Amino acid sequence: MTSEFDPHPGQARRKRVAVASILGAFVLLIGGYVGAAAWTSGRAPSDTTVGGVQVGGLQPAAARAALAKGVEKRAATPVTLTAGGKDATFTPAEAGLEVDLDASVADLTGFSLNPVKVVRHLTGGSDRPLQTKVDDARLKAAVTKAASELAVAPKEGSISVAGGKVAVVQPVTGQEVEVDPTVETIASAWPRSAPFVAPIKESAPKVTGEELDRVKTEFADKAMSGPVAVKAGDKTFDIPAAVLAPAISFPADAEGKITPKLDDKLLVAAVSAAAKKAGAVVDAKDASVTFSNGQPAVVPSRTGVALDATKIVEPITTALTSEERAAILPVTVSQPKFTTAQAKATLPKGQISTFTTYFAANGGGRVNNIRVAARTLNGTYVPPGGTFSLNGVLGRRTPDKGYVKGGVISEGRLSENYGGGISQVSTTLFNAAFFAGVEFKEYMAHGFYISRYPEGREATISYPYPDNRWVNTTDGGIYIRASSTGGQITVSFYGTKKWDIAATKSPRRNIVAPKKITDPSPACITQAPTPGFDVTVTRIFRQAGKTVRTQAFNTHYNPEDDVTCTHPQAK
Known part of the structure; x- marks a missing residue:
């Protein structure tokens, strides 16, 4: 039987104890390291900021809360756009801009045994940007609206000398905000308190301020000096x-x-x-x-x-x-x-035509107006080839010329106005001109037939239209004499007789019966009925007993309605 003999039993025991101690310390160290790593994994790295807000060492919920409080004011501050010295603002809410708190604090925590990461977590940190949510459509709409406020329409300058004073209006350069680049800038840089400078397109006016100043100095100032x-x-x-x-x-x-x-x-x-x-x-x-x-x-x-x-x-x-x-x-x-x-050669040699019409001598205002107009017309001279205008001779009929209100026809009804009755002067003059053989340029018959005038040979008048206008086509000047006495007015032409004028009249045709009207208004004037009809008058030009030519005058008359007035104050 063989046995092993240990000559140093105590030394071996001490070695075992030492190894066990080292292993225990190592296990404790590893456990502590793992524990420290686990502890730091639930907090943001030391000295970490998000968008400038300190969140280092905070757990995710606390970091989110701190960030929300830190950026609350900035996230609500209106966005300011500036361009060309003009500002426009809108709120982040209307522009669809929002801070994404969750994304901003994400990945700040997480377990790792990497010594470098653990040490960095315990001793350092970083400045992280804010993460945002952007509604592109709403942001573009807000920028577009602001752009319209910042826009400047180009305006041409001008120089004038009105009233003898030199005035210069300086031109204005137009500006238009470029919307898309502005949207991109805001989306990437918001939130911030500083205004966003919007890129613009300029449209310069055609004439520069320098050109206006040049013209002012070289010409305008001198011309108005x-x-x-x-x-x-x-x-x-x-x-x-x-x-x-x-x-x-x-x-x-x-x-x-x-x-x-x-x-x-x-x-x-x-x-x-x-x-x-x-x-x-x-x-x-x-x-x-x-x-x-x-x-x-x-x-x-x-x-x-x-x-x-x-x-x-x-x-x-x-x-x-x-x-x-x-x-x-x-x-x-x-x-x-x-x-x-020329005047001596074309002196009137005698009366070449005359015509008289009649009226009631107690006709009130119209009689006064006829006599005022006759006095004004009397003595008018129309040279050969000259054009006569009754409105040109009489002018506007006003009280300061002696005219009063008298009967006129307005829209087929009798009424009163200043100068009423002048149509009788016009009709009398028309007939004198008719038989003198002049060339009519403008005249108009009354709307309905008035029995005191020849059918188809009469002319109403008003100012400024219609007029009684004709050209002297005789061989001499025409001197007009007009007078009104009693219940008549006579107009006579003196000149050099060129034609023997005769007139014929056709029978009435296209006869239309008048209507019966009852009018309760106080301004009503009673009217006797007269039928409407068409008639043709022919002017015959004769020389030495022979007909040289003829001229037809076609006239249409509307019916004069039978008007009965029922108001006690009506006429």
Whole structure:
């Protein structure tokens, strides 16, 4: 039997104890390390910030709560867009912007035995950005709305000299916010307190401010610096800059260059008016014809002094910017349109036509108006080839001319207005012109037939339309005499007889019966019924007993309704 002998039993025991101690310490160390790793895995790394909010060492729920509180004010602060010195704001809520708290604190915790990670977790941290939620459609809508507030419409500048004062309006450069890049910037950088500078597209006006200033200095200031001194013939006078200003404009070409422009017509008119006011020009005067003791007499024509319209623009334009500010304008002799010789050669030789119509002498306002108009018409002279206008002679019928209210026809009914009754003057004149053989240019029959006038040979009138207008196509001047006494008005033409005029009338045709109307209004005027009809009058031109030509006058009359007034105050 063999046995093993240990010569050092105590030493071996000590080795076993030492190994066991080392193993125990190692197990404790490992356990502590694992415990520390487990402890740190439930907290955010030390000194960690999210969006600038300190969350280090906090468990996930606490970190989320701290982050929510830390960014609450920033997340609710309105977003400000700025562009070109203008600001527009909108709230994050309306733009669909929201801080994603869960995503922002995610991955801050987690178990790891990696010594590097454990140490970093215990001793360090990082600054993490906020995570956000963005509703792209709502953000674009909010930016688009803000962009409309920041937009600036381009505006062209201008320069003017109205009233003789130089005025410059500076141009405005337009701006338009680029929406899509702005949306991208906000989506990536929100939230922040600083304004977002929006990228813009600019649209420059055609004419620059520098160009306007150049034209002001080189032309406008000089042109409006004072009056222009003018010498015309033996007269001198000043034309204020304000008088010339309406003729000056400042158009720009396609490149934005301004060239001052003068309107020749306006400039000539302004200078001519100033010259006339100063007595440098005198209108030529036509000859006229008067009657004295029943005999015609010529009032001689007179030449005048006029500016040469073709030699006004250049000297005035030059004077506007010259140091002397003076212009010399040539004058010419102006001739009358109707000379003394022409008047003498076409003097009326006798009465060529006359016509009389009648009315009730107690006809009230219309009788007064007939007599006022006859006095105004009396003595009118129409030269050969001249055009006569009754509205031109009488003008608007107003109380200050002596007219009162009288009967008129308005929309088929009798009523009253100033000048009522003048149509009888017009009708009497029309018949005198008819039998003189003149050429009618404008006339209108009454709406319905009035028995005191010849059928188809009558003319109503109102101001300014319809008129009684005709051209003197006889071989001499026509002198008109008009008078009204008692219950009649007579108009006679004196001139050189050219035609023997006769007239025929057709039977009535297309007869229409009037209607019966009962009117309770106080303004009602009783009307006697008259049928409507059509009629043709033929004017026959004869010379030496032979018919040279004929002319038809077709007239349509509406029926005059049978109007019965029931109001006690009606007429």
